[in-house]
Amino acid sequence: MRYDLDDLAGEICLLDWGDGLPSASSETLPFYAVQPMMQSKLKVVSVNDKPFSSMAQLFVPLEENPLVLPLPKTLPDPVGNDIKEIPQALKNIQTDWRMGEGQNRASAMSLSRALLARLREKMSGQSAPDGIDLLVTGCEVSLWLGEQFATDLAHCFKHLNVRTVSANKLLGLSGQQFSMCQTGHDLSDNWDLHDCVVLIISHSGGTFASLAVSKLLQAVTKRIFVVTSEWDTQIGKQLRALGTYSHVFSTNISLRPAEPCSVSVAATQQLLTQILMYLAFRILSDDVKDSAGPVITRTDLAELEHVNRTNIEALQEIVGYHKSMSKTERELRRRGRAWAQHVLETPRAWILCAAYVAVTVTCGIPPITAITTQAGLYEKVPQELLYVARALDAAIYIFLPQIMIFCIRLLQCRPLLHRMTGRTVVIGDVPWVAQCVEAFLSKLVACTYSATALAVFSANPADHLVHRMTHRVVRGSLLACGRPDGRLVALTSAEQSVCLSVNQASSIQSLGVTCESITIGHNPHKLPLTAHHVCLQGSRPQFLCEHLLPPGVQSATALQGCFGNLADSVESNDLWAKLREDLSNTSKKRIASSSVETMLASLQKDSDGQVSFKDFERGFKEFMPTHHLDRKDLKAVFDRFDQNYNGALSPSECKAILQLDSVSLMSYAQLARNTSPSSMDHFNIQESTERIFGARLINSDMSAKDQFKMTESQRLSMMLYESRIASLQRAVAFFVMFHQMGKTIAEFWPWVSFGILRYRMDRTHSIMRIATTASPVSGANVREKMVDLETKKSLVRVKGLLSKMIALWRQQQVYSSAEF
Numbered sequence: 001m002r003y004d005l006d007d008l009a010g011e012i013c014l015l016d017w018g019d020g021l022p023s024a025s026s027e028t029l030p031f032y033a034v035q036p037m038m039q040s041k042l043k044v045v046s047v048n049d050k051p052f053s054s055m056a057q058l059f060v061p062l063e064e065n066p067l068v069l070p071l072p073k074t075l076p077d078p079v080g081n082d083i084k085e086i087p088q089a090l091k092n093i094q095t096d097w098r099m100g101e102g103q104n105r106a107s108a109m110s111l112s113r114a115l116l117a118r119l120r121e122k123m124s125g126q127s128a129p130d131g132i133d134l135l136v137t138g139c140e141v142s143l144w145l146g147e148q149f150a151t152d153l154a155h156c157f158k159h160l161n162v163r164t165v166s167a168n169k170l171l172g173l174s175g176q177q178f179s180m181c182q183t184g185h186d187l188s189d190n191w192d193l194h195d196c197v198v199l200i201i202s203h204s205g206g207t208f209a210s211l212a213v214s215k216l217l218q219a220v221t222k223r224i225f226v227v228t229s230e231w232d233t234q235i236g237k238q239l240r241a242l243g244t245y246s247h248v249f250s251t252n253i254s255l256r257p258a259e260p261c262s263v264s265v266a267a268t269q270q271l272l273t274q275i276l277m278y279l280a281f282r283i284l285s286d287d288v289k290d291s292a293g294p295v296i297t298r299t300d301l302a303e304l305e306h307v308n309r310t311n312i313e314a315l316q317e318i319v320g321y322h323k324s325m326s327k328t329e330r331e332l333r334r335r336g337r338a339w340a341q342h343v344l345e346t347p348r349a350w351i352l353c354a355a356y357v358a359v360t361v362t363c364g365i366p367p368i369t370a371i372t373t374q375a376g377l378y379e380k381v382p383q384e385l386l387y388v389a390r391a392l393d394a395a396i397y398i399f400l401p402q403i404m405i406f407c408i409r410l411l412q413c414r415p416l417l418h419r420m421t422g423r424t425v426v427i428g429d430v431p432w433v434a435q436c437v438e439a440f441l442s443k444l445v446a447c448t449y450s451a452t453a454l455a456v457f458s459a460n461p462a463d464h465l466v467h468r469m470t471h472r473v474v475r476g477s478l479l480a481c482g483r484p485d486g487r488l489v490a491l492t493s494a495e496q497s498v499c500l501s502v503n504q505a506s507s508i509q510s511l512g513v514t515c516e517s518i519t520i521g522h523n524p525h526k527l528p529l530t531a532h533h534v535c536l537q538g539s540r541p542q543f544l545c546e547h548l549l550p551p552g553v554q555s556a557t558a559l560q561g562c563f564g565n566l567a568d569s570v571e572s573n574d575l576w577a578k579l580r581e582d583l584s585n586t587s588k589k590r591i592a593s594s595s596v597e598t599m600l601a602s603l604q605k606d607s608d609g610q611v612s613f614k615d616f617e618r619g620f621k622e623f624m625p626t627h628h629l630d631r632k633d634l635k636a637v638f639d640r641f642d643q644n645y646n647g648a649l650s651p652s653e654c655k656a657i658l659q660l661d662s663v664s665l666m667s668y669a670q671l672a673r674n675t676s677p678s679s680m681d682h683f684n685i686q687e688s689t690e691r692i693f694g695a696r697l698i699n700s701d702m703s704a705k706d707q708f709k710m711t712e713s714q715r716l717s718m719m720l721y722e723s724r725i726a727s728l729q730r731a732v733a734f735f736v737m738f739h740q741m742g743k744t745i746a747e748f749w750p751w752v753s754f755g756i757l758r759y760r761m762d763r764t765h766s767i768m769r770i771a772t773t774a775s776p777v778s779g780a781n782v783r784e785k786m787v788d789l790e791t792k793k794s795l796v797r798v799k800g801l802l803s804k805m806i807a808l809w810r811q812q813q814v815y816s817s818a819e820f
Helices: 078-084 086-098 103-124 140-156 167-174 208-219 234-240 263-284 298-319 327-363 367-374 383-398 400-412 431-444 465-472 489-506 556-573 575-583 585-602 613-623 631-641 651-658 662-674 704-712 715-752 782-819
Strands: 002-004 013-015 032-037 041-046 059-061 134-138 162-166 197-201 224-228 248-250 423-428 454-459 478-483 516-521 532-535
Touching: 078 086, 078 263, 078 715, 086 103, 086 263, 086 298, 103 197, 103 224, 103 248, 103 263, 134 140, 134 167, 134 208, 140 162, 140 197, 140 263, 140 431, 140 715, 162 167, 167 208, 167 782, 197 208, 208 224, 208 234, 208 782, 224 234, 224 263, 234 248, 263 298, 263 715, 298 327, 298 715, 327 400, 327 423, 327 516, 327 532, 327 715, 367 383, 383 400, 423 431, 423 465, 423 489, 431 454, 431 715, 454 465, 465 489, 478 489, 478 715, 489 516, 489 715, 516 715, 613 631, 631 651
Parallel strands: 134 162, 134 197, 197 224, 224 248, 423 454, 423 478, 478 516, 516 532
Antiparallel strands: 002 041, 013 059, 032 041
């Protein structure tokens, strides 16, 4: 068949080649090969016998196609460009999630339905009670982000069985002819993955192990989802082959050729935050929420949504603006340039030494000997003393590198007694941040020359940084630590641990000098032993615990003391009240239950057995006088529990309200007034509008115990703020600082060598993007193992059916014998 190219109307098209290349077209279309011919002709040769109706079915447009993102532009600094695009990329994800009607919304609904179906299967006994509900897998950076996501989801729902495992480990266990021994990990054949929900995270969508796992797990479950950078990826193609077109999440940042990952990390973290909030909202709105063990509340979601939105402004302050630098960016880049000077002193000393040797040797005038000769001392002093001048010249030659380094440090006003050797950078923060930043910096300097090489390590300052790194601390080691905001009561102990780790590392001295440390965080207080501190400017509202602190308290020790005193005072004031409560606990329960039943019986109901708000308000004020709620708050709670939105409550709904304590009741009132049921659809969570989270829940009639309990009720909200928002801001701050450090080092070499020596910091010696990263585990046996897994799954189902049939038969035999 032949077609004129003019018939294509100048449309730029790409032919679907089938399994050979990634495809954005439907898998049901026939495949054809194309051969270019002379005279503007196009020869299309069919490779199968399927008919086609038109030429348009064979091509995929590359222009104005939302499913095919354009290739990135060639830029002189792709790493810096990626960092600059972080706020806009995250804003696009939020906008698409709230306003768009794209695939992310459909995929989110499919994921939530699959997870809810899994919970229902457990409730009905169709699946094992200890089976895995959600399995998160990936490699390297994607895996580290997935681990944090799984941890947060498990904190929100304590009965949800969420596991995280490397795709390499999973492929080694189930995708090999002989299973790989999982030493040091609890992954084994005992993990029940049948019909579980699987979330694969892969920025490229083509990571070898993740791609192999997406095929392998199809033998045990069809509930497989992927988080990737665009829709048209290899893993997405595997999932589309199942007929499940809404199982792909996309950050829509397209291909990023720079190997140091920055915008891909931030965008994936943002998309996982959106997925987390949506899953939590859907589970809380479903009747199976009790089986998931919910810890998170709608108030927590409203607060998280608020800090999630304001996160864009904070990130813009960190990375700066397109035409000007922000204060935070300027400080971060200044620190990056300062640390680059530590690394560059070695090649600078080499250059000065080379110049000194070239001049003195070529001219034959060592400085001390030349001065002696010019002063006329050559004839006046004994010959033996002239050897002293020559010995001094020899000493200068021997210690010339050290002398030059001392001179450089004096000119740059840097510490003089740092070790004169290669520098070591230690990064400390929560696991995902420390590991991602370590990979980022090590890739930035992967191609640098040996004179400016860096040793990069990472550790968790709240765990093993002290054990792994303090014995390596020497004069001039560079320590960068992310610092949680201890002004939040849930993070006070974490900040105290970080500060203690940094102080211990900074207190190790030699010749009166220690390592050079810097902390990055939201608390403006600088540690006494650290050299520098960068405070990240955020626009988030305060939590209630911050509002209750005395003014001027910022240090970790003082914060922990203040919160400890508050807890002690509450316990002291309520000691006798607690004792009286314990002694009369049974009677109080009986009285409370009696009050609720009495009120329910006294409420006037309509013909359908429903209670109107007017009657509910009258009964509430009469029987619950200790709950201080005004009419608006009570109406807001009434509307929140009105599941049918008909202006009336059933007796069970009334009972659920009456059994709430004062703190929980105020929490529902706060959320209900900030978010109406009609505005909270299944995709958009209405954010909290409070300037201080939880401030209006506190009133003068509340006891100290209720105030402290209210503060503790925000603990999960603070933890989610740290893990989803604050940690991301610190990671981006590290990216900015270390990018400036790497850029300063990279620009040094062409400047001193007249353009001869240069390297690209967006590349490594492997010359591979993550899409082609070599996997340590083979995937040659995946197809055979898929057959084995499908057979095992079928046998398990048959065994279960036989067990049920035998049990039913035995039960019938018992009934038959009983009749006789």
